[in-house]
Amino acid sequence: MDFNDDHYALFGLPRIFRLDTSALDRRYREIAAQVHPDRFAQAGDAERRLSLQWATRVNEAYQTLKKPLSRAQYLLLLAGHDVGAENNTAMTPEFLMEQMEWREAVAEARLAREQGELEQLHHRVKQCMSSRYEQLAGLLDDQHDDLLATDRVRRLMFLEKLLFDIDDAIAALEA
Amino acid sequence: MALLQIAEPGESLAPHQHKLAVGIDLGTTNSLVATVRSGLSVVISDELGRPLLPSVAHYHADGRVDVGYEAQSKQALDPRNVIASVKRFMGRGIRDIAHRESLPYDFEDAPGMVRLRTIAGVKSPVEVSADILRTLRLRAEAALGGQLVGAVITVPAYFDDAQRQATKDAAKLAGLSVLRLLNEPTAAAIAYGLENASEGVYAVYDLGGGTFDISILNLSKGVFEVLSTGGDSALGGDDFDQRIFCWILEAAKLKPLSIEDARLLLTRAREAKEYLTSHGVAPIAARLNSGEVLDLKLTTEIFTEISQTLVAKTISPVKKALRDAGLSVADVKGVVMVGGATRMPQVQHAVGEFFRQEPLNNLDPDKVVALGAATQANLLAGNRAAGDDWLLLDVIPLSLGLETMGGLVEKIIPRNSTIPVARAQEFTTFRDGQTALAVHVVQGERELVSDCRSLARFELRGIPPMVAGAARIRVTFQVDADGLLAVAARELTSGVEASIVVKPSYGLSDEEIANMLTESMVHTRDDAQRRALKEAQVESQRLIEAVQSALKSDGDLLSAEQMAGIEAGIAKLQTTALGDNRRHITLAMDDLEAQTKDFAARRMNKSIHRAFTGMSIDELESRTDSSKSLGEPA
Numbered sequence: 001m002d003f004n005d006d007h008y009a010l011f012g013l014p015r016i017f018r019l020d021t022s023a024l025d026r027r028y029r030e031i032a033a034q035v036h037p038d039r040f041a042q043a044g045d046a047e048r049r050l051s052l053q054w055a056t057r058v059n060e061a062y063q064t065l066k067k068p069l070s071r072a073q074y075l076l077l078l079a080g081h082d083v084g085a086e087n088n089t090a091m092t093p094e095f096l097m098e099q100m101e102w103r104e105a106v107a108e109a110r111l112a113r114e115q116g117e118l119e120q121l122h123h124r125v126k127q128c129m130s131s132r133y134e135q136l137a138g139l140l141d142d143q144h145d146d147l148l149a150t151d152r153v154r155r156l157m158f159l160e161k162l163l164f165d166i167d168d169a170i171a172a173l174e175a
Numbered sequence: 176m177a178l179l180q181i182a183e184p185g186e187s188l189a190p191h192q193h194k195l196a197v198g199i200d201l202g203t204t205n206s207l208v209a210t211v212r213s214g215l216s217v218v219i220s221d222e223l224g225r226p227l228l229p230s231v232a233h234y235h236a237d238g239r240v241d242v243g244y245e246a247q248s249k250q251a252l253d254p255r256n257v258i259a260s261v262k263r264f265m266g267r268g269i270r271d272i273a274h275r276e277s278l279p280y281d282f283e284d285a286p287g288m289v290r291l292r293t294i295a296g297v298k299s300p301v302e303v304s305a306d307i308l309r310t311l312r313l314r315a316e317a318a319l320g321g322q323l324v325g326a327v328i329t330v331p332a333y334f335d336d337a338q339r340q341a342t343k344d345a346a347k348l349a350g351l352s353v354l355r356l357l358n359e360p361t362a363a364a365i366a367y368g369l370e371n372a373s374e375g376v377y378a379v380y381d382l383g384g385g386t387f388d389i390s391i392l393n394l395s396k397g398v399f400e401v402l403s404t405g406g407d408s409a410l411g412g413d414d415f416d417q418r419i420f421c422w423i424l425e426a427a428k429l430k431p432l433s434i435e436d437a438r439l440l441l442t443r444a445r446e447a448k449e450y451l452t453s454h455g456v457a458p459i460a461a462r463l464n465s466g467e468v469l470d471l472k473l474t475t476e477i478f479t480e481i482s483q484t485l486v487a488k489t490i491s492p493v494k495k496a497l498r499d500a501g502l503s504v505a506d507v508k509g510v511v512m513v514g515g516a517t518r519m520p521q522v523q524h525a526v527g528e529f530f531r532q533e534p535l536n537n538l539d540p541d542k543v544v545a546l547g548a549a550t551q552a553n554l555l556a557g558n559r560a561a562g563d564d565w566l567l568l569d570v571i572p573l574s575l576g577l578e579t580m581g582g583l584v585e586k587i588i589p590r591n592s593t594i595p596v597a598r599a600q601e602f603t604t605f606r607d608g609q610t611a612l613a614v615h616v617v618q619g620e621r622e623l624v625s626d627c628r629s630l631a632r633f634e635l636r637g638i639p640p641m642v643a644g645a646a647r648i649r650v651t652f653q654v655d656a657d658g659l660l661a662v663a664a665r666e667l668t669s670g671v672e673a674s675i676v677v678k679p680s681y682g683l684s685d686e687e688i689a690n691m692l693t694e695s696m697v698h699t700r701d702d703a704q705r706r707a708l709k710e711a712q713v714e715s716q717r718l719i720e721a722v723q724s725a726l727k728s729d730g731d732l733l734s735a736e737q738m739a740g741i742e743a744g745i746a747k748l749q750t751t752a753l754g755d756n757r758r759h760i761t762l763a764m765d766d767l768e769a770q771t772k773d774f775a776a777r778r779m780n781k782s783i784h785r786a787f788t789g790m791s792i793d794e795l796e797s798r799t800d801s802s803k804s805l806g807e808p809a
Contacts, residue, residue, distance in 0.1 A: 029398050033566045034782045037595065037656040041325075041354050041555035043721050044768050046775040052655060054779060056595045063593065167498055174491040 003054070006078060007061035017075055017140040019065060028062040068133050069160055072153045075140060081150045083157070095155060102162055110169045118173070122166045129159050194324045196354065196556035197315045198362070198548025201304060201328055201342065203262040203411055204384030204515065206230045207542060208311040209549035210319060211558065216366065216546040219318045227541065228314075230384075231259045232306045234295035242310040254279035254438040256293045260413055261307075263385045264289050264300040265345075266337030273409055274417055279434035288341065301345045308349035322709060324717065325354040327552040329544050331386040332358035333406030333572045335618050336630050336660050343657065352710070354555040356657040359383070360390035361401055361569055362547030363513040367538055368394045369550065369565070375508035376402075378496075380526050380534070381544075382489060383514040385411035389493045391500040391507075397565040403499035403591045404572045405492035410485065412448070412516035418481045419444035419473065423459060427469050436463045447473050452518045479521045486525045493529065499591050510534045515541050557720075568593050571658055577650060578615035578624045579803045580605055587652045590620065594658055599651040601667075605804040608640040612648060612805050614664050635664045637671045648805065711760040715752040718764055719745055722771055725778060732777045744770045 008015045011027040033039070035054035040047050064070045073083045091099075102125065109117040132152065139149040197219070200207045205227040209218045218226045225244070233246035234256045241249075250257045258280065264272060269284040281292040290297045308328075315323060328351070330342050339356055346353045360379035367373065373394050381388040388406040392399055420441050423429070432440065439461055447457035451473065461469040497503060510526060512534045517523065526534050538546075551567070570593055576586040579602070588598045604612065612635040619627030638646055647667040654660050665672045722745060730738060744767040751763040 029396075029566070031783065032568065033398075033564075035779070036566060036568075038355070038551075038555060038567060042557045042717055043725075044718055044771055044775060046768060046772045047721075047725075047779065050775060050779045052595050052653075054783065055656070056597045056653070059593045059596055170498070171491075171495050174494055 003057060007065050007074060010058070010061045011065070013065075015075065015078065017068075017072060017137045019071065021066065024062070024065055028058065031058050032062075068136075069153070069156055072136055072140065072149070072156070076146060076150055076153060079146050081146055083150055083153045091155070091158075095158075099158055099162070106162070106166055106169060110172075113173055115170060115173045118166055118170050122163065122170070125159060125163050125166065129156065129163070132156055132159070194556040194558055195315075195319045195321050196325055196327075196549075196552040196558070197311075197319075197323055198327045198357075198545050198550070198552045199308065199311055199329065199346075199351075200359070200362075200545035200548060201262065201308060201330075201345075202230055202383055202544075203260050203386060203413065204230055205541065206307055206311060207545035208315045209542070209545040210315065211549050211553035216549045216553075218542050218545055219315050221314060228307065228311060229259075230262065230307050231257060232261070232303050233257045234293040234298065236294045238295045240295070240306050242307055250442060251435055251439040254434045255281055256295070258291060258293070258298070258303050260385055261300045261303040263409065263413070264291075265304065266335070266339075266341040267300075271409075277417070277420075277437060279438055288337075301341050301348060304342065304345035305348035308346055308351060312349055312351055322713060323351065324556050324713060325352040325552065327355045327357050327362075327548045327555065328353055329357050329359045329362050329548050330658075331381075331383070331406065331408055332360050332388040332390050332401075332404040333386065333408045334658075335408070335573055335628055336575075336658070337628065338408065339658055343659070350710075353657075354552055356659075357548055357551055358388070358390065358401070358404070358569055358658075359386075359544045360388045360404070360513060361392070361399065361567065362545075362551065363511055363538075363543045364390070364392050364394070364399055364547070365550055365565075365567070366543045366547035367511045367535070368392075368399060370538065373509065376500075376502060376506050378493070378507050378510045378530065379513055380489070380493070380510055380517065381406075381513040382516040382522060383411050384516065385409065385413050387411060387489050387492070389489070389496045391496050391502065398568065399565065400568040401570045401593075402502070403496045404570055405496035405499070406572070407488065407492060410488055412445075412514075412519075414485055415448055415482050415516065415519065416441055416444045418485065419447055419478065422473070422477070422481050423469070423471060426471055427467075429463075429467065430465075433464055436465060439463070440469075443469075448478070448519070451475055451478055452520065475520065482519075482521060486521055489522075490525065490529055504530055507532075511538075511543075512536050513540050513543055569656075569658070570594060571596070571654055573618045574620055575616070575618050575630075575652055575654070575660060576627070577602075577805070578613075578617060580806055582624045584617055584619070584622055584624055584627055585803055587650070588654060592654075594654050595656050597651060597653040599649050602648045602650060602803055602805045603644045604638065604641065604646045604648075605643055605806055607643050609643065609646070609807055610638045610640055611636045611807055612638060612664070613807060614650060614662065614805065616652075616660070616662050630660065631662070633662075633664075635666065635671060637669075638666050639669050641668075644804065708755055708757045708760075711757045711764075712752050715748050715760050715764050718767060719748060719752075722767065725771070725774065729774075729778045729781060732781065733774060737774070741767075741770050741774065 011024060013019060013024060013027065032055065035051055035058060037048065037051050037055055040051040064074050076083050106121055109121060136149060136152050139145045139152060197208050197210045207218055207227060209216055220226045228243045229247040231246040233241040233249050246257055250259060267289060269282055269289045272289065283290040283292055283297055288299060290299050312323065326346065328342060328346050330339055343353055343356060360381045363379050363381060364377060375394060377392050377394060379390045379392065386408050387410040388404065390404040391402045393402055423440055423444060443459050443461050447459050450457040455475050457473045459469065459471040459473055463469065507530055510530050510532065517540050523534055570591045571588065572590060574586045574590045575588040576584045579585045587600055588596055613632065614635060615632045616630045617624055617627040618630050621627055635648065649665050649667055651663045652660060722741065748763040748767050751759050
């Protein structure tokens, strides 16, 4: 085991999108228990520093693999596709139109202070995303079509942002 | 000299090797100190058997300070010099303080943190907190019969970096070695979870004297994982007192009050609030300095009505925390109530109604935080007993970010990230030939810098002149297990670096702390020199034991020569620690640290290998983000 191993290797898990998340949780807890700073409170400075670095590293790996969007981004990054790069944001007009419709609906509900409507939207976006994640799993694990997967991940990034904004709007109404 | 016996992790220690460690709940209204005795977490009471220490300090003209009940009883007599609820001022500027006008203190606006003018001089909230912590330290040392190796100090989960740093500074000033800053709801969850062997998702609703926290935790097989946290660091029982106070003023049609009368009525308000916990009506009677006589009755109905908005203010962070955790009310298995203010029936009712279940009140809401902190302190001090194998995974409450061009916030670490956490992001220059860069670190959820809390500013200078957008500046945020942030910036093409432990704009500088330490020593019976020497000796003993235990379990990782070198280092430190030269002890410790550096790395690798088997190795590719630009220093 090496500090510079990729996140999958760190947890000893196969490099796939359909990850066994309960195995991930278990591995994470096993390793976190070994390296957490609480285990080194009485150790020397060098060990405490190392523990901080390792615990940070393990947390980063876990957080990346735990959520499907960051897991997909990371898988593609390992395959040489940088999803986060902004130089390739061309989306189809249909997708952009759909996005605008979602956003208008959110803006309207926000202005009208319709918390129930916002919660409905949250639910619908969630559903839409879960079917898209299933498609993505096929692209990544079965078809191995990284280019199409990269495009689909970019679309999901839009939806994640949309979901975040809906939650923000709900929180603003509750405050 | 005989070598000390070191227990392996998981093995219980003989009583004489038990390290003295405490958990301290530094509360807005009351503080407590607890420790683990014979495997049980217990609160240490004062000589009169009282477990609580009112968080009140009374300053005298000769520089003396009384802390606790004695000070509390003088509140109405000497309101300017009796400081209560100082926790509300920790890490706060003068504009942050609510109801400033109705507080009897003489505030002084100071850069970063507000100060209080007293007859004994200008006091920082950090100094007042240190006086409270010192009282608790002396109480614990007297009860336990020795010097403490360290303390776990609790802070509200929703405390930001400035408030955490201020708390750590106060502990340092009080002569305490801080093993960990622990979030209050997490401490309560430890006490509750270990006591009841709980599994599943729990909410901890913690309404203290001046702060409100909600934490959602998953308890599973000895792991306490905080999923999300939220709250309001300026909402607590004090605010309910304030509502009653305002009601009294209106009901009795009182004219503006003297500070003595205001203090007296605030005390009456608090008493009425407490009385209503078990009664339907509270009498409020007082004779004011102005000669007016007060005789009112406050009913539960009126109290519920005038405090309704306060109770509602706690529910929206609860909803937000649940949403952040991706959970709904139905997922929550139990709601643990913490903090004296949760005794109010209207709070119990509102929480029960929201979660659709009876809240759990089987642990004393005043003590549960200190008891959990003591358990954690015991573990961190190395008194690990068999079965003590639990792990705590906590989060940061508020997002951390940087100011980018246009006064916007670029979030670097999102709220509810599990700590420790580090994140790096690349930025670039805004102007051609820009050679310096202003780094402004902020904390909060809003998009505009002006709506977030400013934590620190620093500059990266000496960037070689380049066209705008060509420089690559990597800014790294590291949050440690105490939830404290350190920031570093580095220009990648030239290697120019700057870093900062986030402190200056809201905390105290090391120099200020050193000065306060010197000053405080004048007024305590502690002999500063002797204490410092004793601390160095305790520290060196800790290091020797750590190294010896490492040698015992992993000595096979070393060559005979390396082993001999480290053993010689231990022997040297042991001899030096018997003497009375503190500087020599520190130097011998540094030497031993240096000698064991490689060994530490090898041990860490070994313990990680232990957790799993060999696997394929791939290069970790570095991630390049598209760069936002940062401004020049003004």
